[in-house]
Every structure is written in C-alpha cells, then in structure tokens.
Amino acid sequence: MKDVSALSPQRPLVDSYRRAVTYLRVSVTDRCDFRCTYCMAEDMTFLPKREVLSFEEMEAIIGVFISRGVRKLRLTGGEPLVRRGIMEFIGRLGRQIERERIDELTLTTNGSQLAKHAGALVDAGVRRINVSLDSLDPGRFATITRRGRLDQVMEGIAAAEAAGLRIKINMVALKGINDDEVAGMLEWAHGRGFDLTLIEGMPMGDVGISRTDTYLPLKQVRDRLAERFSLSRLEKSTGGPARYFRVAETGGQLGFITPMSHNFCESCNRVRLTCTGELFLCLGQEDKVNLRDAYREGGIAAVDTALDHAMAIKPKGHDFNLDRAVPQGTVGRHMSMTGG
Numbered sequence: 001m002k003d004v005s006a007l008s009p010q011r012p013l014v015d016s017y018r019r020a021v022t023y024l025r026v027s028v029t030d031r032c033d034f035r036c037t038y039c040m041a042e043d044m045t046f047l048p049k050r051e052v053l054s055f056e057e058m059e060a061i062i063g064v065f066i067s068r069g070v071r072k073l074r075l076t077g078g079e080p081l082v083r084r085g086i087m088e089f090i091g092r093l094g095r096q097i098e099r100e101r102i103d104e105l106t107l108t109t110n111g112s113q114l115a116k117h118a119g120a121l122v123d124a125g126v127r128r129i130n131v132s133l134d135s136l137d138p139g140r141f142a143t144i145t146r147r148g149r150l151d152q153v154m155e156g157i158a159a160a161e162a163a164g165l166r167i168k169i170n171m172v173a174l175k176g177i178n179d180d181e182v183a184g185m186l187e188w189a190h191g192r193g194f195d196l197t198l199i200e201g202m203p204m205g206d207v208g209i210s211r212t213d214t215y216l217p218l219k220q221v222r223d224r225l226a227e228r229f230s231l232s233r234l235e236k237s238t239g240g241p242a243r244y245f246r247v248a249e250t251g252g253q254l255g256f257i258t259p260m261s262h263n264f265c266e267s268c269n270r271v272r273l274t275c276t277g278e279l280f281l282c283l284g285q286e287d288k289v290n291l292r293d294a295y296r297e298g299g300i301a302a303v304d305t306a307l308d309h310a311m312a313i314k315p316k317g318h319d320f321n322l323d324r325a326v327p328q329g330t331v332g333r334h335m336s337m338t339g340g
C-alpha cells in the first residue's frame with residue numbers, strides 16, 4: 001500500500017452535518033455471476049475493464065481513507081469474489097488489520113465462490129461475512145437469481161462456517177416472491193447460528209420488473225413475525241439504516257434494513273467507492289466525487305483534497321420514493337454499482 005504518512009492523520013473525515021465517516025464500502029467489480037431480478041436487468045452491459053480501477057489504484061485510494069480515519073472496510077460488488085486477483089488484494093488489505101490501521105475487513109457475497117475461498121478469507125483476517133440469500137427453495141432461488149444454484153451457495157456457506165467465519169444472511173423481502181419464506185429463513189438461519197437481516201427492496205436502476213408490485217414494507221413483515229416470535233429491540237447501531245432485535249425463541253439476532261419506510265441518516269458513518277473510482281456519498285442520492293481522475297491526475301494528495309470536497313457535499317439523507325420518477329427520489333444506477 002502506498003506511503004500515505006505525508007497526509008495528516010489529524011484530519012478525520014467529518015461531513016457538514018458533523019458525522020464522522022469511518023466506514024468505507026468498496027465495490028471491487030460491477031460483474032456478477034448472478035442476475036438477481038430486483039438488482040440487475042437480464043441483459044446487463046458491464047463496464048469495459050479499462051474503466052475499472054486496478055487493485056493497485058484501489059489500494060492507494062483506500063490508503064488515503066485509512067489515513068483519514070476509516071476503520072472499517074467492506075468489499076462488495078457485483079460479486080467481489082469473481083474478480084481475478086481478489087484474494088491477493090484481500091490478503092494485502094488484511095495486513096492493515098495486523099498493523100492495527102483498521103479494525104475490520106469484511107465482505108458481502110452471494111456465496112457462490114465461498115467453497116473455494118473461505119479458508120483464504122480467514123487467513124487474510126476476515127472474521128465475518130454477509131451472504132445474500134433470498135430463498136431456500138432451489139427452484140425459486142434459480143428464478144430470483146436467474147442463474148444461481150442454491151446447492152453451490154449452501155456448499156459455500158458450509159465452507160465458510162467450517163472455516164470459522166461468522167455469517168449474517170441478508171434477505172431482500174419481496175412481495176409475492178419470497179414473503180412466505182421469511183419465518184422459515186429466520187428459523188433456518190438462527191438454527192445454524194447465523195444472524196438474519198431483512199432488507200426492503202430499493203428502486204435502484206431499471207431492472208425490467210415493477211418495484212411497486214414487489215415492494216414490501218418491513219413493518220408488515222415484522223408485525224407478522226411478532227405473531228409467532230418474541231422480538232426485543234437491541235440498542236446496537238452500525239451507523240446504517242438497520243435496526244436489530246433479539247428473537248427469544250431462537251436466541252438469534254434479526255435486523256431490518258428499512259431505507260424505504262424509515263431512514264436513520266443522522267447516524268450515517270459511511271461512503272461508497274465504486275470500481276471505477278466514483279465515491280458515492282449516499283446510497284440514495286447521486287452526489288459523488290471522482291477519485292479515479294483525482295488519483296490519475298494528482299496522486300494521493302489529490303485524493304486527499306477530493307475527500308475534503310466529498311465531506312462538504314455529503315447529503316443529509318436519502319429520499320427513496322416509489323411514487324416519484326427517476327431521478328427525483330430514486331436513483332438511476334443499479335445496486336451492483338455501489339454494492340448496497
């Protein structure tokens with residue numbers, strides 16, 4: 001990783017609403033081996049490789065964030081584990097944990113490549129991962145992901161478990177598609193010692209299906225679960241739009257990510273770097289800064305300066321709204337660009 005010692009560690013990233021940014025999510029690729037119906041169009045056109053940051057460039061830019069006080073990194077995508085050279089990259093980032101320059105390196109994955117990489121992730125210092133899983137029914141799973149195989153993902157999850165990774169399952173709750181599986185998913189996940197987080201589908205990018213038809217407010221899901229399970233609110237906050245509950249019957253933890261029906265932007269601590277070097281300052285807004293150009297034109301010093309501008313323009317909050325057309329209240333980019 002580039003020497004960033006010349007940059008001042010005394011200038012933490014704080015935005016104009018006095019929120020400290022300590023969490024960076026990095027989408028390492030826009031490519032994915034799945035085409036989840038709510039995430040991507042079937043015939044996605046992916047970025048030409050030359051537009052994508054090299055791992056060397058990514059590391060240099062991430063190094064600036066670390067020097068400015070970012071303590072937590074999450075790799076996402078696309079599918080992070082399909083990019084060539086990803087494990088070497090993760091290994092190098094992992095050294096930042098050893099050096100106590102960051103507290104945590106984690107990733108969000110669809111699980112398809114975990115059987116191959118789980119052991120190496122642990123060796124690199126990764127301790128927990130999020131696995132996205134929207135159905136436990138093989139046919140339905142294939143329909144939602146368009147090209148995923150449930151048995152491959154289950155094998156990956158088993159490998160991750162065996163390697164000692166803590167696992168959180170993320171499930172996007174979709175009306176008429178998997179809402180009848182939520183209780184079953186909860187019992188399955190908690191039965192295996194995994195946490196479960198439910199996510200509201202967000203209107204990001206044109207995917208060719210109606211967002212309105214499949215939108216399910218998680219309040220409804222919670223009310224339904226509360227008829228069967230005793231949920232008690234946990235105080236924990238990750239600085240994101242999630243609220244957590246303990247489920248008495250299973251002992252497990254259940255999260256609700258509700259960007260559509262509620263936002264908790266006052267505690268937002270994160271920004272998102274895309275694989276082309278654009279830094280998105282809010283998941284639900286278009287405000288961004290181009291760190292690739294900054295880096296290619298002026299090196300890490302220019303990235304450092306660009307981050308000051310980024311903090312000045314980080315929006316107060318998002319404003320997803322299904323009733324309004326793009327761009328007002330919804331965003332034109334797909335989730336695979338910023339990785340959620």
Ligand code: SAM
Nearest residue numbers: 039077078079108109110132201202335339340
């Ligand atoms: N491929 C990895 C995975 O499957 O986890 C990482 C990238 S994926 C874009 C990250 C998360 O975003 C997944 O949990 C996925 O279900 C979720 N997601 C994608 N599009 C979404 C949308 N429109 N609304 C809500 N969640 C979405």
